[in-house]
Amino acid sequence: MRKPFIIGNWKMNKNVQESVDFVNQIKEKLPENKEIGIAAQAVSLYNMKQMAGTSDLQIIAQNASGENEGPYTGEISMRSLADAGVTYVMLGHLERRRLFNESNTAINQKVLAALKAGLVPIICIDEEMVQAEINGQVHYVFRQLMNVLRDVPIDRLAQIVISYEPSWAVGGSCQANPEIAEEGCQAIRESLAASYSQALADQIRILYGGSVNPRNISEIMNQPNVDGALIGRASLEPDSFLRMANYIECVNLEKLQAI
Ligand code: PGA
DSSP, X not given: OOOOEEEEEOXXXXXXXXXXXXXXXXXXXXOSSSEEEEEEOHXXXXXXXXXHTTSOOEEEESOOOSSOSSSOTTOOOHHHHHHTTOOEEEESOHHHHHHSOOOHHHHHHHHHHHHHTTOEEEEEEOSOEEEEEETTEEEEEEHHHHHHTXXXXXXXXXXXXXXXXXXXXXXXXXXXXXXXXXXXXXXXXXXXXXXXXXXXXXXXXXXXXXXXXXXXXXXXXXXXXXXXXXXXGXXXXXXXXXXXXXXXXXXXXXXXXXX
């Protein structure tokens, strides 16, 4: 059973005090049956973790270096994030690829460095698919996925989280589309099954990201292959974030409407 994972990606928003206040406002109101996390600016992560205390809120980094340590001025190491209480690190977000020219090779190096430091990577993948021959059969696969997972030990794969983020849906004015979310997540799971095994593919959590909000989250989360949501703009306000963290499955919503 894959546990739903709802993540707020604050991007370059909120200072340390605002971030800590937000954690204080939500930490007692989190649902028990889901994993909830916030990806904040690196400077806030330690204080947020202190404020989160023993609550289950996951404090997530938005990026880090692929190098373990050394003369890399301005970079942040995975090990320092782990020391600060961070458990997950987002890697390969569309904005990192587009605005900072991060390549699949660089992201792969970061994935390996994260695992070495004991962090769990949340790997973002967009819609670019190619045909590839695997074990003599032709499959549609996500080129990014196969490249960024290169050399990841098979026994670590099950814990990795993947987020499907179609580029047109991230930060734009388009509506998130539950069918497209399902198609993308399903295709990623099929790619994983073709490259590794169905059993492994069934264990890996695949999230959807791009224009998720309190109105559409239930329908998106009701798709069989969507195990969570990575939410940008709609995660910046505590009430909106809590509504999404505590989303009601569509089934229940229909039932409620019928009453
Ligand atoms: P958005 O961002 O929810 O504002 O579209 C999504 C993301 O950054 O993954």
